[in-house]
Structures are given as C-alpha cells and as structure tokens.
Amino acid sequence: MIKAVIFDMDGLMIDSEKMARFCCEKAGKELGYNYTDKLFFKEMGLTPAFIKELYFKHFGKDFKYDDFIELKNQYVKEYIKENGIPVKPGLYELLKFLKNNGYKTAVATSTPRKRAEDYLTHIKVIEFFDKVICGDMIEKSKPNPEIYLKAADELNVKTEECFVLEDSPNGITAAYRAGIKTIMVPDLVSPDEELKKKLFACVKSLKDVIEILEKYNK
Secondary structure (H helix, E strand, C coil), X not given: CCCEEEECCECCCECHHHHHHHHHHHHHHHHCCCCCHHHHHHHCCCCHHHHHHHHHHHHCCCCCHHHHHHHHHHHHHHHHHHHCXXXXXXXXXXXHHHHHCCCEEEXXXXXXXXXXXXXXXXXXXXXXXCEEECHHHCCCCCCCCHHHHHHHHHHCCCHHHEEEEECCHHHHXXXXXXXXXXXXXXXXXXXXXXXXXXXXXXXXXXXXXXXXXHHHCX
C-alpha cells in the first residue's frame, strides 16, 4: 500500500526549468560563454555544488562562476517579478486529494532550502507538505539516492510504501536506486527506452497521479 508521495520541485511542480534555462543562456551570453541545452540537461536535478563542478569541467578552470551565478539569479528575480512562478497543471488538485485522503507528503529537491521554501510559499503549497528536503541538506546529489532515502526516513515510511514524482532523468535514477516506485511527468525531457525501464508509470499531468493511487490502493 502506498502511504506517502514524494515530489521533486523544479519542472515537476513549477515550470521553472524553462525559466532557469532562459536565464542561464542569457547570463552566459553576456559573459561570453556558450551555454547550451546539452549542458542544461546535464545539470537538471543536480545540487549547486555538483553544478559548479560540472561548469568548471565544461568551460574550464577560468570560468567566472560567481559572476555567472550572480547574473543568472538577477535574471531569475526579474523573470519572476514580471511573470510570477508558473504552476504545473494538476498540482493543486493532487495536493488536495493527498491531504484529504491522509497521505504523507514531502518535497525532495536539489534546490537550496531558502529558495525552495520561497518558491513553495509563493505558489501557496508549502503547507501541504510534511517535510521539505533540499539540496543543502544532503551530501550527495541526484542521481545518488540519498535525498529520496532521507525523505522516506523523515516521513517514517518504507521505500516500498512511497511514490516519487519526477521529471528529470537524474531524479528518476535517484528514486530508482532508492527502490521507490517512480512516476514521471515529463517536462523538457521525454523518457527514452532506458529511462522507461526505471518507471512505474509515465503520465501527462500531476492530476493523473490521483487515478494511479486510487487503483493501486484499491
């Protein structure tokens, strides 16, 4: 029986991946770096420390990391001020269903805690979650399973009693390695044949998870 649902955040609950990609490309261009989609897809789901390592490996040891991050964050703030934070379809319906039916819930995001809590507060969902596990609360980044094992432990449930909801290959691999059934809600990346082997299900929107839970726990 499924007793808990663990959510990724970026690209899963909020449409932030497109925003982040746009702001990274803009910051890179201003500083003279060719920030590519290929690089962005590699960093999806990673903690800031691992992203930093990835950047230096990609751009070289002279990469102006601090300048890049400062500029990117400035563009993100401007983007949110102008556009808000877009919420993915079905999020509120799913969260209300989970709360009304007694499921435990957690967020497991590679985003640092301060920013994650700001985003979750901004879209008015933080009160729906029992636990919020963030990238600066763990040692190893997705695709390592640490964050999902920690989330299950914090919720006091067994891994076989959880669903993980994810959109990125790194996150799906992390949940798979943790031994947790994973439902993918694709955002920027569609599952290839190898990724499909790691999935319990793949759905179009978060609202579709309700039907899966009802059938599974019947």
